[in-house]
């Protein structure tokens with residue numbers, strides 16, 4: 196058996212015979228993998244044996260779902276491919292939620308699963324599951340390797356597919372005998388995928404048409420999505436908006452793509468977006484969508500969405516274009532390249548009237564909450580957190596009201612600063628994603644703003660944070676409810692709170708039992724001090740804020756309503 | 772409206788499942804699906820008949836193209852194509868009725884491919900309208916079984932050709 200070798204060997208002129216498991220490890224190293232998240236099991240033992248002395252950091256979550264979200268958080272924080280490993284059967288099925296989460300938000304992951312021996316496949320062997328069958332709809336691509344000679348190439352292709360074009364998770368299913376079999380480890384060669392083409396540069400004619408439309412537009416709005424972050428195009432977006440003088444709203448996943456402290460920022464649009472963003476989109480004569488996909492939570496009722504506007508859509512995925520709304524000027528390609536070309540072709544316009552109108556809306560309807568009472572308002576906790584971290588922390592979240600408040604009340608200025616499951620809305624994402632992000636950015640302040648129910652789903656990963664001494668912070672906005680569900684029950688089901696409250700553990704004690712620091716806060720006047728203490732901690736720390744139980748997220752575009760038909764604006768005005 | 776979509780796919784395990792799964796997941800309506808080898812051993816061709824308006828069919832085309840082992844997708848709508856189905860049909864035919872049935876078969880340019888004591892098997896190939904008309908014509912005699920391939924199609928001018936890098 197060959198000794199453990201590193202990527203250097205693959206360039207050696209002599210053909211090197213290696214075991215499949217060694218080829219996996221060496222190819223991962225060759226692909227620049229520094230960290231892997233994963234869990235053991237019978238059919239991945241050959242691989243783990245080779246990982247034992249590989250130059251790769253290995254993080255063991257407490258559950259494969261957690262491992263997959265960690266790889267996802269790592270990928271979102273860096274733009275690099277996150278790697279997760281699991282065993283066959285239950286190990287692989289535990290990845291499904293994590294893969295679907297990454298798929299919906301276009302996050303580059305490579306998942307490696309063990310599989311039963313090739314001669315057992317199809318026989319209902321112990322821990323056999325049809326992993327490629329189960330994961331096909333939740334991956335960008337997946338393959339099972341049935342010949343050890345395909346292994347290195349398949350892994351290289353997986354990294355290429357995961358990270359290029361519209362990124363996404365790719366799963367490689369590797370039967371255990373393929374990990375043991377030996378073959379020559381071929382050096383990397385040109386990836387040959389005849390059915391996979393990535394278009395980077397936008398069509399010059401389309402760009403010229405877009406520029407012409409922008410130059411004559413009186414009420415333009417840029418609507419930027421997660422694609423801007425994925426393509427590292429934030430600088431290009433800023434230069435573009437600056438040069439052409441355009442207001443910019445972002446989607447939930449686009450938060451951080453445009454500095455929210457800039458005056459032309461309209462913050463987030465959509466169901467719980469700002470009134471000024473939603474009004475601006477509805478009144479616009481030109482909507483410039485960049486790396487966004489017109490999801491229903493963004494558009495509200497499709498028929499009335501931006502109905503006065505011509506629509507330009509810049510996206511790398513041709514299938515996103517005209518999927519939900521009719522697009523007048525599509526530009527297919529990478530946002531970074533297209534924005535930079537487009538910037539050259541646009542001209543500055545004053546648009547005083549339009550910016551004045553927007554300023555009026557901004558003044559009239561800022562995000563607000565009623566802070567007169569004695570209770571701790573969740574929005575207040577986030578505002579304080581933003582103040583104390585100077586808006587520079589990396590924020591992960593669960594799913595629910597707290598997630599929306601984290602989007603509304605923290606001010607994001609950098610891409611990759613906000614890490615949240617937008618498309619799938621996966622409760623339990625926050626803690627493991629924060630762990631992955633902290634591993635990616637050891638010096639960053641990483642904070643999981645979480646809800647009590649979301650946190651309950653994956654809280655076992657606190658143990659992982661403690662084991663690897665990761666100084667993540669958890670701000671639990673504990674309302675003792677599945678708050679977002681309760682809000683819908685309040686508004687649409689006559690306040691019948693069916694099954695939406697949980698009996699929670701004492702979270703501070705629980706953190707303590709895990710070996711983290713736990714703090715409990717139930718008075719408003721203690722909030723700032725608790726946050727300061729939390730931020731000063733050098734290890735993992737959880738603060739359980741007992742917040743107002745029946746607070747609602749406003750404004751809200753109820754399902755089926757038009758984007759400008761927001762509920763809660765009267766509440767805003769009464770608070771003014 | 773029916774559209775004929777032709778897709779060249781790599782000959783890899785799982786491609787059919789992927790295509791079928793995508794149709795199901797996105798609630799697209801498949802009318803028929805025919806898969807066969809091409810002159811290139813690394814490629815197969817799928818001919819898919821889908822029902823939907825132009826928007827739906829545009830999505831079908833784009834979503835198909837997104838599948839990694841799908842190499843090329845073409846929508847034949849508005850193109851000059853030859854689109855044929857193959858049908859095997861078994862029709863009840865006592866020796867007395869046979870001449871009458873054979874006359875119908877000949878009228879349609881179909882072919883008797885098997886004769887049993889109580890039935891004959893007929894093969895017919897052609898556009899869907901012709902196939903449907905033939906089935907209607909056989910119905911009064913008593914149809915025992917029908918097997919259809921689904922449509923295959925080829926553009927009259929130039930069908931899509933892709934040379935795969937070797």
Ligand SMILES: Cc1ncc(C[n+]2csc(CCOP(=O)(O)OP(=O)(O)O)c2C)c(N)n1
Nearest residue numbers: 595596597620622646647648649677678679
């Ligand atoms: C895995 C999963 N299951 C169910 C849901 C549906 N859901 C959305 S928000 C929510 C409640 C979240 O409660 P909590 O985490 O306490 O956050 P809050 O809304 O109270 O801030 C539920 C059940 C979901 N998004 N994800």
Ligand SMILES: [Mg+2]
Nearest residue numbers: 646647676678
């Ligand atoms: Mg809650």
